[in-house]
Amino acid sequence: MIDVLIVGAGPAGSVMAKEMASRGFETLVVEKRQEIGAPKRCAEGVSGHGFEKLGIKPHPLSIARKIKGAILYAPSGKAVTMEGHGMEGFVLERKVFEKDLASQAIKAGAKYMVKSLAIGMEKHGNAWRVRVRTIEGIKEIEAKLVIGADGVESKVGKWAGLKTVNRITDYHSGIQFEMAGVNASYDYIHLFFGREVAPLGYAWIFPKAFSANVGLGILEKAAKMRAYDYLKKFIEEHEEIFKNAQPIEINAGGVPVAHFTKMVADGVMLVGDAAQLVNPIHGGGITRAIHSSIMAAEVAEKALKSGDLSKEKLQEYEKMWEAEYGEKTKKLMKLRSFLEKLEDKDFELLADILQGEDIYQLTQAKLSVLIKKLITKPSLLGLAKKYLMD
Amino acid sequence: MDFKIYVDESKCLYCGGCAGVCPVDAMLLDEVRIVINEACIGCKLCIKFCPVGALSMEGEND
Numbered sequence: 001m002i003d004v005l006i007v008g009a010g011p012a013g014s015v016m017a018k019e020m021a022s023r024g025f026e027t028l029v030v031e032k033r034q035e036i037g038a039p040k041r042c043a044e045g046v047s048g049h050g051f052e053k054l055g056i057k058p059h060p061l062s063i064a065r066k067i068k069g070a071i072l073y074a075p076s077g078k079a080v081t082m083e084g085h086g087m088e089g090f091v092l093e094r095k096v097f098e099k100d101l102a103s104q105a106i107k108a109g110a111k112y113m114v115k116s117l118a119i120g121m122e123k124h125g126n127a128w129r130v131r132v133r134t135i136e137g138i139k140e141i142e143a144k145l146v147i148g149a150d151g152v153e154s155k156v157g158k159w160a161g162l163k164t165v166n167r168i169t170d171y172h173s174g175i176q177f178e179m180a181g182v183n184a185s186y187d188y189i190h191l192f193f194g195r196e197v198a199p200l201g202y203a204w205i206f207p208k209a210f211s212a213n214v215g216l217g218i219l220e221k222a223a224k225m226r227a228y229d230y231l232k233k234f235i236e237e238h239e240e241i242f243k244n245a246q247p248i249e250i251n252a253g254g255v256p257v258a259h260f261t262k263m264v265a266d267g268v269m270l271v272g273d274a275a276q277l278v279n280p281i282h283g284g285g286i287t288r289a290i291h292s293s294i295m296a297a298e299v300a301e302k303a304l305k306s307g308d309l310s311k312e313k314l315q316e317y318e319k320m321w322e323a324e325y326g327e328k329t330k331k332l333m334k335l336r337s338f339l340e341k342l343e344d345k346d347f348e349l350l351a352d353i354l355q356g357e358d359i360y361q362l363t364q365a366k367l368s369v370l371i372k373k374l375i376t377k378p379s380l381l382g383l384a385k386k387y388l389m390d
Numbered sequence: 391m392d393f394k395i396y397v398d399e400s401k402c403l404y405c406g407g408c409a410g411v412c413p414v415d416a417m418l419l420d421e422v423r424i425v426i427n428e429a430c431i432g433c434k435l436c437i438k439f440c441p442v443g444a445l446s447m448e449g450e451n452d
Contacts, residue, residue, distance in 0.1 A: 032421055041405050117420060153409035153419050166410045168435050173407065175441040220438045227441035252441045254407030 001127055002026040003304055005143035007118045007156050009036045009102055012272025012289035013149030017105035017112075019297030025304060027110040028141065029102075030132050032117040037098030041151075041253030042286070043176060043206045043213045045189055048088040050287035054294065062097035063090045064208035068187045072359065074351035075194030075344040082356035083188070091189070091206045091213070092286075121146060121159050126309070128267050145300055145309055146268050149293070152254045154274035160265035164274060168220055170258035172201050172283060175227040176215025177235075178249035184212065184241050192216075192234070193347050199223045200340050201283075203234045205241070211248055217255050217283055219340075227252075255283040257336070259329050263321065264314035269296045277321075280332045281339075281363055288325070295320045331365040338370075341386045349383060393432040394448040397424045401444035408436035408445060 004020045006013045009031035021027045044064065051058065067090065069083030102112060113134060121130040127142045148156025148164075152171075157164035184190055186207035193202050199222035206213040216234060218227050235242045256276035263275045271277070272289030279288060299317040303309050342350075353373045354362075361369040374384040406419030416429040417436060437445045 032419075034421065039404070041407075115421070151406065151410075153406040153417075155415075155418070158415050165413050165415075168411050168438055171407075171411055171439065173439050173441045226443045228443065250403060252403040252405035252407065254405070254410045254439060256410070 001142040001144065002028055003143065004028070004145045004147060004300065005030070005128070005130055005141055006147040006149055007130075008032075008149035008151060008272075008274070009098070009112065009114070010149060010151065010272060010289065011098060011101055011286050012274070012293045013147070014098065014101035014105045015290045016147050016149060016271055016293040016297055017110040018101070018108045019293060020300060021105055021108040021110035023297070023301050024109075025301075027105075028143070029105065029110060029112045030116040030118055030141075031112070031114045034115045035095075036102050036112075036114060037095040039249075040094045040251055041174070042094060042251070043204055043215055044092045044094050044208070045204075045206045045284065046090050046092060046286050047086075047284075048090060049086045051090075054287065054291055056290060058090060058092060058097060059100045062092055062100050064093040065091045065186060067091060067189055067207070069356070070189045070191055071185070072351070073190065073192045074347040075197065076348055076351075078348060078351045080351055080354060080356055080359065081188070082360055084357070087356070087360055089189070091208050093208065118150070118155065121156070123266070126267070144267065144304060147296070147300075148268065148270040148274040149272055149289075151273045152256055152276075154270065156268060157270050157274055160268040162262050162265055162268075162270065164270065164276070166254060166256045166276065167258060170256065171219075172217035172255035172257060173220060173223075173227045174215060174217040174251075174253045174255050174283075175231050176213055176251040177231065177247040178208070178211050178251070179214050179242070179245040180211045180248050181244040181246055182207070182212040182214065182241060183244065186212070194344050195222070196344070197234060198230055203231070213251075214242075214245075215251070222340075255285070257283055259333055261318065261322070263292075263318050264311055266311050266314075267309045269300065269314055269317060271296050277325075280329060280336050291324070292321065295324070328365040331367055332363075335362060335365075335367060335370075338387045342383075346383055346386070349380060353377075353380065393430075395426050395430055395432075395436065396446050396448045397426070398444045398446070401442045403442060403444075405441070407439055407441070411435045411439050 200219035201217035203216035
């Protein structure tokens with residue numbers, strides 16, 4: 001019997017593997033795909049500030065582009081630039097980034113299996129027996145602790161009796177072309193807002209070394225067509241940017257922008273997308289995924305050492321998460337519910353009154369900035385009401 | 391079952407997002423294949439989610 005079986009070798013899974021293996025626990029990671037890091041389901045952007053806080057220094061080969069900040073576009077095209085301290089970031093090359101994280105875990109002693117799909121698990125005494133379909137046939141692996149790092153479609157959570165189903169009202173439908181020949185500033189990420197652009201979401205251009213991720217996320221309840229159709233329309237309507245651009249890859253995925261709080265069961269912990277740990281405003285998930293694994297590992301170590309892997313013992317991880325992100329996530333959910341009420345003309349008003357720094361404060365859940373701005377002019381009263389009426 | 395969710399392989403990008411909204415755990419992203427089992431209740435949430443319109447209910451033109 002091994003100590004830890006991790007299902008999924010994305011950023012959450014591999015960071016968990018490194019954390020556990022380096023603490024001396026026998027750790028195995030199973031990944032259903034034949035290649036770690038591909039195909040991506042992600043725009044690959046991360047904030048430099050977020051990574052710094054977690055002490056993560058991506059390998060130079062994992063960084064496709066360093067960026068200075070973000071440019072936000074209201075439906076009319078009016079732009080607000082966010083740059084300066086705290087707003088820098090990276091666009092990663094996830095195929096490299098995730099292999100680097102896996103390599104670090106392997107260096108720490110973790111074992112890996114690829115093209116290995118977990119197909120079910122049962123409790124046997126104090127252990128979980130997990131069936132894995134591998135290239136060499138079905139294997140049964142016994143582990144004291146199972147980590148569900150298996151993404152939005154998490155099975156581990158469901159097998160352990162946790163409700164990990166995403167509600168369609170909190171689950172963006174995402175689509176993306178990685179394109180070559182995109183004519184935009186490669187020093188910034190570009191975000192486009194508007195009901196007709198990406199209903200209840202946004203469209204993005206994230207520049208990489210030779211290409212750019214061009215995509216959008218929408219919520220089904222406000223959409224008139226498929227995410228794919230919105231993306232085609234977005235590209236057609238920005239001829240100046242995409243006249244010479246061609247796709248070199250196509251990606252899709254679900255983005256769980258909810259606030260999920262049940263992340264453990266007896267002998268089971270969920271990390272990253274499997275626990276729906278995504279920033280509810282911008283939908284970024286890499287930093288939260290990694291942070292969740294760092295916290296989960298701390299709790300897992302104590303639990304394994306004490307021999308008590310009960311839900312109650314593992315709940316300390318939920319408490320740690322709540323202490324760090326609970327209040328912030330609640331505020332960002334409130335901000336999101338405000339943003340969901342906005343019409344295109346409201347975005348124009350906001351573009352007039354908000355500076356890049358204000359928007360940065362908002363993304364940091366400092367919401368007082370917004371109301372201070374909204375009460376400055378009588379013409380903004382309607383917006384202030386939308387914000388206050390919840 | 392008098393209905394069946396159909397996956398258009400020419401459109402599916404194997405992102406597995408559909409499996410993330412399935413309320414009865416009837417869908418599995420098996421690397422490059424979407425597998426749907428008999429637990430399906432025909433709620434069509436997966437069809438609503440699919441970014442490229444690869445899913446439909448058999449006999450319907452969704």
